[in-house]
Amino acid sequence: MLVVMGLSGSGKSTLVRCLARLIDATSGSVTIEGNDIGAMTESQLIDLRRRKMGMVFQSFGLLPHRTALENVAFPLEMRGQDRVSRIARAREMLALVGLAGREGYFPRELSGGQQQRVGIARSLAVEPDIWFLDEPFSALDPLIRREMQDEFLRLKGMMAKTIVFITHDFDEAIRLADRIAIMKDGAVEQCDTPERIVMAPATDYVAKFTSAVDRSRVVHAGALVVPVEGRSVQGPAVDAGDTLHALARQLLCDMRDHIPVTAPNGAMLGLLDRAAAVDIILGPET
Amino acid sequence: MTALPGSQSGIRLDRKAVSRLLLVAAVLLLIGRNHLPAGLLRLPEAAVIPFADWINIGFAFLRDDLGLMTLTRAFADVVEFLLDITANLLYGKSRWPNLGPIPWVAIAGTAAVLGHALGGWRLAALAGGTFVWIAVMGQWKWAMETLSVIIVASPLSILLGLLLGSLAWRSKLAEQILNPLLNIAQSLPHFAYMIPVVVFIGVGPKAGAIVTIIFSVPPMIRMTLLGLRAVSPEIIESGKMSGATRWQLMTRVRLPAARTELLIGVNQVIMQSLAMVVLASFIGMPGLGQKLLQLLQALKIGLSVEIGITVVMLAIVLDRLSKAWAHQQPEHHDVGASWLARHRMLALWLVVLLAAFALSFVDPYFVEVERKQALSLAVPVDAAVNGFITLVNPVTDWLRWFLITWVLIPLRDSFLALPVASVLIGLAAVGWRIGGRRSALICLAFVLPIAMSGWWDRAMITVYMVFVSVALALMLGLPLGVLGSSRPERAGRLLLICDTLQTFPSFIYLIPVIMLFGVNDVAVVAAVVVFATVPIVRYTIEGLRNVPAETIEAAAMSGANQRQILWQVRLPLAVPTMLVGANQSVMFALFMVIIAAFIGTQDLGQEMQRALSSTDVGKGLTLGLAVAFMGLTVDHLLLTWSRNRNRELRGLNG
Ligand SMILES: Nc1ncnc2c1ncn2[C@@H]1O[C@H](COP(=O)(O)OP(=O)(O)OP(=O)(O)O)[C@@H](O)[C@H]1O
Ligand SMILES: [Mg+2]
Numbered sequence: 001m002l003v004v005m006g007l008s009g010s011g012k013s014t015l016v017r018c019l020a021r022l023i024d025a026t027s028g029s030v031t032i033e034g035n036d037i038g039a040m041t042e043s044q045l046i047d048l049r050r051r052k053m054g055m056v057f058q059s060f061g062l063l064p065h066r067t068a069l070e071n072v073a074f075p076l077e078m079r080g081q082d083r084v085s086r087i088a089r090a091r092e093m094l095a096l097v098g099l100a101g102r103e104g105y106f107p108r109e110l111s112g113g114q115q116q117r118v119g120i121a122r123s124l125a126v127e128p129d130i131w132f133l134d135e136p137f138s139a140l141d142p143l144i145r146r147e148m149q150d151e152f153l154r155l156k157g158m159m160a161k162t163i164v165f166i167t168h169d170f171d172e173a174i175r176l177a178d179r180i181a182i183m184k185d186g187a188v189e190q191c192d193t194p195e196r197i198v199m200a201p202a203t204d205y206v207a208k209f210t211s212a213v214d215r216s217r218v219v220h221a222g223a224l225v226v227p228v229e230g231r232s233v234q235g236p237a238v239d240a241g242d243t244l245h246a247l248a249r250q251l252l253c254d255m256r257d258h259i260p261v262t263a264p265n266g267a268m269l270g271l272l273d274r275a276a277a278v279d280i281i282l283g284p285e286t
Numbered sequence: 287m288t289a290l291p292g293s294q295s296g297i298r299l300d301r302k303a304v305s306r307l308l309l310v311a312a313v314l315l316l317i318g319r320n321h322l323p324a325g326l327l328r329l330p331e332a333a334v335i336p337f338a339d340w341i342n343i344g345f346a347f348l349r350d351d352l353g354l355m356t357l358t359r360a361f362a363d364v365v366e367f368l369l370d371i372t373a374n375l376l377y378g379k380s381r382w383p384n385l386g387p388i389p390w391v392a393i394a395g396t397a398a399v400l401g402h403a404l405g406g407w408r409l410a411a412l413a414g415g416t417f418v419w420i421a422v423m424g425q426w427k428w429a430m431e432t433l434s435v436i437i438v439a440s441p442l443s444i445l446l447g448l449l450l451g452s453l454a455w456r457s458k459l460a461e462q463i464l465n466p467l468l469n470i471a472q473s474l475p476h477f478a479y480m481i482p483v484v485v486f487i488g489v490g491p492k493a494g495a496i497v498t499i500i501f502s503v504p505p506m507i508r509m510t511l512l513g514l515r516a517v518s519p520e521i522i523e524s525g526k527m528s529g530a531t532r533w534q535l536m537t538r539v540r541l542p543a544a545r546t547e548l549l550i551g552v553n554q555v556i557m558q559s560l561a562m563v564v565l566a567s568f569i570g571m572p573g574l575g576q577k578l579l580q581l582l583q584a585l586k587i588g589l590s591v592e593i594g595i596t597v598v599m600l601a602i603v604l605d606r607l608s609k610a611w612a613h614q615q616p617e618h619h620d621v622g623a624s625w626l627a628r629h630r631m632l633a634l635w636l637v638v639l640l641a642a643f644a645l646s647f648v649d650p651y652f653v654e655v656e657r658k659q660a661l662s663l664a665v666p667v668d669a670a671v672n673g674f675i676t677l678v679n680p681v682t683d684w685l686r687w688f689l690i691t692w693v694l695i696p697l698r699d700s701f702l703a704l705p706v707a708s709v710l711i712g713l714a715a716v717g718w719r720i721g722g723r724r725s726a727l728i729c730l731a732f733v734l735p736i737a738m739s740g741w742w743d744r745a746m747i748t749v750y751m752v753f754v755s756v757a758l759a760l761m762l763g764l765p766l767g768v769l770g771s772s773r774p775e776r777a778g779r780l781l782l783i784c785d786t787l788q789t790f791p792s793f794i795y796l797i798p799v800i801m802l803f804g805v806n807d808v809a810v811v812a813a814v815v816v817f818a819t820v821p822i823v824r825y826t827i828e829g830l831r832n833v834p835a836e837t838i839e840a841a842a843m844s845g846a847n848q849r850q851i852l853w854q855v856r857l858p859l860a861v862p863t864m865l866v867g868a869n870q871s872v873m874f875a876l877f878m879v880i881i882a883a884f885i886g887t888q889d890l891g892q893e894m895q896r897a898l899s900s901t902d903v904g905k906g907l908t909l910g911l912a913v914a915f916m917g918l919t920v921d922h923l924l925l926t927w928s929r930n931r932n933r934e935l936r937g938l939n940g
Contacts, residue, residue: 017523020527022523022526022527043531046529046530046531047529049526049527049528049529050528050529053527054527055523055524055527057520057523057524058520059518059520060520061518061520061521061523061524062521062524063521063524063525063538063539063542063543064521064542064543064545065542065543065545065616066542067616067618074525074528074538075527075528075529078528078529078530078531078534079529101621103621104618104619104620104621105618106615106616106617106618108615108616109617109618119524122524122528123527126529
């Protein structure tokens with residue numbers, strides 16, 4: 001799962017449109033399972049989209065003259081699936097995104113969040129292997145957004161896929177991302193794990209972009225491990241997978257200089273430098 | 287930023303100077319007209335180009351050598367076949383499928399159910415009531431003759447419009463070719479369409495239907511293009527990502543998503559069809575129009591008022607129904623709703639039909655209203671009109687005398703006295719002032735051919751009638767618009783009236799003026815004035831209403847009183863919109879002057895009528911194009927002015 005970030009106009013939408021070949025890239029190529037999609041004929045491309053791709057649009061892109069159910073069934077209709085099975089499948093997808101009972105509503109009769117869910121259901125109807133989401137939650141208020149993120153994580157857990165997710169919101173990116181790509185002026189500045197983006201920015205721009213981020217929420221205890229090198233190992237250990245934010249209270253109260261860190265399986269990884277961790281939580285001393 | 291205003295004012299000074307220079311030249315030519323060589327007063331014979339002959343040669347070639355005749359006749363046969371079916375069903379003309387006539391109660395009931403489905407019980411009452419009125423007044427056959435043409439012509443011209451509109455949308459070249467053609471087509475007067483159709487098809491209902499199809503296509507092309515352009519790109523991309531092929535994308539995504547625009551196009555097609563089908567009586571189209579024409583020519587006011595009411599009600603019903611359809615939004619049914627609940631209108635319709643057919647078995651009155659059973663308002667209307675006329679006669683007589691002797695004749699003579707050179711240069715001056723050299727050249731390109739066509743005097747008479755009418759319309763419409771916009775509810779009501787008046791076929795306006803003034807120039811001018819006032823009132827209200835509230839509040843805070851706000855703030859800001867209204871007013875006036883020709887004018891319209899009766903395509907089209915070019919000149923000038931003014935104002939607002 002890749003999250004793409006960048007300022008407005010930095011080319012995020014353009015990037016996923018190139019990946020889906022909604023627009024042709026002027027240079028470079030996109031390969032899917034070894035096939036260059038830039039070289040595909042129109043019918044091959046249509047076939048690929050019908051079987052493998054799903055996309056959620058920034059402003060929904062729902063067909064205004066179709067009900068929620070018919071919108072979700074649209075991709076199935078395009079590939080010629082029979083009516084009964086596509087309606088059944090669409091019902092199932094709508095139930096999955098929590099819109100059971102709203103099948104007969106028209107987009108105009110649904111709230112923004114509900115419309116977006118219809119968009120998500122539609123993009124999932126064909127069980128895509130590649131899933132593009134262009135700022136799917138940006139039009140929502142914080143509460144619903146949080147809800148949708150949880151739902152998204154649930155869906156993501158249910159179907160393992162290649163996901164490209166665009167967002168403006170760093171917190172959202174951290175919650176969801178395996179890797180984050182930061183874009184500027186149409187080019188990717190850095191593409192890395194959230195932790196490394198924050199801790200080891202490749203360029204000044206990335207550093208500036210992430211400067212306001214609360215590091216303690218990104219950095220895990222495992223990232224600050226130093227070798228034991230003869231120091232005493234005593235007392236209870238912390239989990240390498242926990243973020244410093246989650247450990248903050250414990251770290252601030254603990255009096256040890258070095259705290260042992262264990263992997264989830266219980267193996268000893270090394271020691272956590274408490275001073276360094278506190279610097280990250282509270283900011284460096286001035 | 288600093289250089290820009292300087293250079294702009296430089297251009298403007300330059301424009302002013304050039305335009306003033308040209309104007310002085312035009313005035314000098316006018317003053318010295320007695321000493322001018324004849325070639326400057328009117329173009330010399332040698333400069334007159336026989337456009338008409340050229341067009342006739344072209345048409346003869348199309349007809350005889352290219353065999354276009356067979357093609358048009360084949361198309362006409364298809365149209366005739368469709369017309370026969372509707373004629374049989376609607377009023378029982380003895381043609382295949384020989385099922386009709388459908389009882390009028392069934393049709394009225396269907397109209398009412400349709401009205402109910404689209405716009406609630408009020409529309410139902412209006413639609414049903416209109417058909418009941420038509421039936422009981424004994425006008426069923428005429429109205430159905432008219433309606434059957436609309437029923438056949440509208441779908442065909444919608445289809446044609448969709449095709450051409452999609453073509454223009456897909457190919458830049460097609461758009462570039464279509465655009466100027468549409469501009470000319472929409473400013474050609476109705477009669478100009480009729481003459482070629484008479485040549486290719488002849489006269490009668492099918493010619494009426496075909497001229498209606500041709501006349502009503504342009505707005506559909508425009509709206510199709512507009513609608514397809516306006517579909518949001520994300521909707522199209524979502525269609526593409528769903529794996530739609532091009533055809534699927536067009537039929538299931540683009541066209542449905544452009545629904546509202548397309549249906550507004552449908553509304554315009556229907557209204558244009560109605561306007562045309564009424565006028566097509568001039569080429570032997572039977573129906574309401576023909577009846578109205580005969581009655582008007584015989585000065586039977588009461589009977590023509592009856593028909594006029596029918597035409598007006600039909601126009602309102604068709605307009606409201608199609609507009610309601612365009613603005614209808616889909617709505618969901620509750621889960622588990624029964625068949626009856628989901629198909630309420632269908633069920634209602636079936637019940638109404640059943641009742642209607644039952645009624646028609648009980649009494650043949652409900653199948654067809656016999657001539658002697660029909661009601662008539664003619665006697666009381668005639669009495670009332672006579673009473674009214676004796677009452678106002680002194681006023682109208684005086685008005686007629688005053689207008690003719692002191693306004694119309696002197697103005698006409700002075701328009702005719704203008705030397706051609708003076709008019710051309712004066713027009714160039716106006717063009718230069720408004721849009722620089724480009725506009726000046728455009729004006730000349732439009733007007734010079736009129737001078738060279740040899741119809742200059744006739745054209746000047748048309749110009750003078752339009753000029754007088756629009757001037758009077760401005761005098762009436764501007765105060766009315768200003769008054770109307772002062773309170774929101776009043777503005778709303780006036781706008782509704784204007785909208786309704788605009789849906790009436792222009793022919794209708796002739797009834798009251800003939801009633802008041804008889805058959806002469808004053809009647810024509812009066813009809814044109816009424817017709818041309820409507821857009822002025824409308825756009826004045828819109829312009830005044832759309833001035834931002836903040837601007838008005840700012841002026842009020844600066845201590846301006848209502849009067850000052852009106853004159854210093856609202857009117858200047860409304861000028862661009864009002865110019866658009868003036869432009870529409872001129873277009874309406876031109877069309878109306880031409881239509882009114884059958885009352886007896888001496889302008890281009892009169893000549894066009896002659897060309898129509900002698901089926902002289904070349905002459906007819908030349909005259910039609912002359913009218914279109916006059917319209918396009920005004921259109922260009924006023925719209926450029928409005929656009930520039932708008933830009934300046936927006937620049938001022940920052
Ligand atoms: N690599 C590129 N090459 C050429 N043009 C580009 C490139 N990247 C972006 N653009 C141009 O920049 C404009 C904005 O790009 P885009 O819509 O992708 O921005 P965005 O990051 O999605 O912004 P937003 O956050 O507002 O949605 C587009 O018009 C696009 O054509
Ligand atoms: Mg974007």
